[in-house]
Amino acid sequence: MHARSRVAWTVRRALRSADAAICPRSGRPYPAPIASAIRRSYATEAAQQNYRLVIGQPTPETHPHLLKAGELTRGIQGSEYFERRRKLAQALPDGGVAIFQAASLKYRSGPVFYEFHQDPDFFYLTGFLEPDAVGVVEKTGPNGEHIFHLFVRPKDEHSEAWEGPRSGIEGAYEVFGADNAGDFEHFQSHLEPIIRRAEVVFTDISAKPDGLKQTLVGLLAKFKGETQPIERPQPLKPRIHLLRSFKSFAEITNMRSAGRISGRAFNEAMERRWKSESDLWAFLEYQFRMGGCEKSAYVPVVGGGDNALKIHYTRNDKLLKDGDFVLVDAGGSYGGYVTDITRTWPVNGKFTDPQKDLYEVVLGVQRKCVGLCREDAKMSLDELHGIAEEELMVGLRSLGFNISLRDLTRTLFPHHLGHYVGIDVHDVSSYGRALKLKTGQCVTIEP
Known part of the structure; x- marks a missing residue:
């Protein structure tokens, strides 16, 4: 010694x-x-x-x-x-x-x-x-x-x-x-x-x-x-x-860094045209690291067309087709803290009218639920999930879809709206989603 x-x-x-x-x-x-x-x-x-x-x-x-x-x-x-x-x-x-x-x-x-x-x-x-x-x-x-x-x-x-x-x-x-x-x-x-x-x-x-x-x-x-x-x-x-479950100022700062770096990578990816899921995957991982993250937070989902409905699809090996949507669920890790971002956009960079209508329904649900993520709203993740289901039903029916709640939850929205995020992607697994959200907690909202 x-x-x-x-x-x-x-x-x-x-x-x-x-x-x-x-x-x-x-x-x-x-x-x-x-x-x-x-x-x-x-x-x-x-x-x-x-x-x-x-x-x-x-x-x-x-x-x-x-x-x-x-x-x-x-x-x-x-x-x-x-x-x-x-x-x-x-x-x-x-x-x-x-x-x-x-x-x-x-x-x-x-x-x-x-x-x-x-x-x-x-x-x-x-x-x-x-x-x-x-x-x-x-x-x-x-x-x-x-x-x-x-x-x-x-x-x-x-x-x-x-x-x-x-x-x-x-x-x-x-x-x-x-x-x-x-x-x-x-x-x-x-x-x-x-x-x-x-x-x-x-x-x-x-x-x-x-x-x-x-x-x-x-x-x-x-x-x-x-x-x-x-x-x-x-x-x-x-x-x-x-x-x-309650993040310090330093933890939130790390998560903001992860989110900022990852968000910029997403924005750059959206500005380019991609031939395959694999190419898009490689670009995002490269941008996460070059932007300052240590690594990807998890194996990303890059799903074009029908693959976008497969929540944990990670093969990321198909060609992307002109006219399809591509869904990306990815994020970087900064200082041991992660971000979890899901975004969907047209492969060719241009929305058709039906795609735009569907996109705006989902975006409206996301914005409403994000706006309720504050302590004085007295909401839990489970309660927010219920609101998301109702709003998606209303939005889809307004577009002419004759859809039941069973169809929605089995096919279009089988996952939970959100989860806690921090050191883990699905953070603090023993801390329930039925508990009211409090100041200092960090969650994802992914309708």
Whole structure:
């Protein structure tokens, strides 16, 4: 460990031993969090120090063209990640422990792997972009006081020669603000004292053979009855998704950047004529990245003619025909936050009269529903969906279509009007569409 890091670590340990809270379960003191004045070391501080700590993702020091001072990930300050964990701790009951796991690298075949995508909840709470890690928020007080444990892959010279830098345990402390850090491969020994202190454990880790979930269940059974029963793990996702459903100013700024870049790409695409779905697809993905997005938010739908009615059509391999509509459902990702845009336009750039009439019906429904996306309208996504169905029926009948609600919902409008959007395209899946929309939430409106 670098001398400066060793000094900082020693100071942290000394502060933990002073004024430590007492665990109600064991009667022993918690390893108390670092004093708030100096407890966190983020990418900003690492960038300002005289030594260079290379980690497994961009920092303001290594990528000043991407991250500003203080940002742990693009657009998001390290202090905001701490505040998210504090709010989660505040939402836990006394003695509550939240355990969340990073995604693992998935392989197509042999050594060929898929693009890595971090678990959204893990990303939201840590900003850590590497695979194979476990985070723990251990509540120690009523106002969000907590201990943040982070178990990661250690530095490994051989692996890093092939894959690039890892953050390692030092990075977990110095950049990601962990109060306690350790080797992911030995998480069971790290978890034992945490579970022993816990009153209730919250996690969404799946029960795979030899997986972390089974380890947790085994530890709970091991310690059950030592002083009082410990419950089986409780779902964590609803508590995190409630927090994630309300976006901060920084999150909204990232989403606006994704939307602005993606919107410009759509506008440029509409100005050109395209021979195939594939050509249009390639152009949009190129424009997303060239405009500043890291990647596409999801595999886009580019459907000409009848393919436009196939909601999740992603082959995107047919020729586009003169006189047809083309539907595009696509968007870019900026700083880990996505946009979801669906637009339809004539392949040849000119509306026929019937196409224009249909387009204006759908556009009118969209504008009306967007206008109701405000807190004082007291509307939920489900209620907005009902309004969209009614308005589409009225509009289509005004054009002479003899259509029933059954025909509409089975053929023309089988999908839901909208969904939450944020880190995920279909964000916060456990947060219901029947709940009234509130200020700070972000949704799509796609009739």
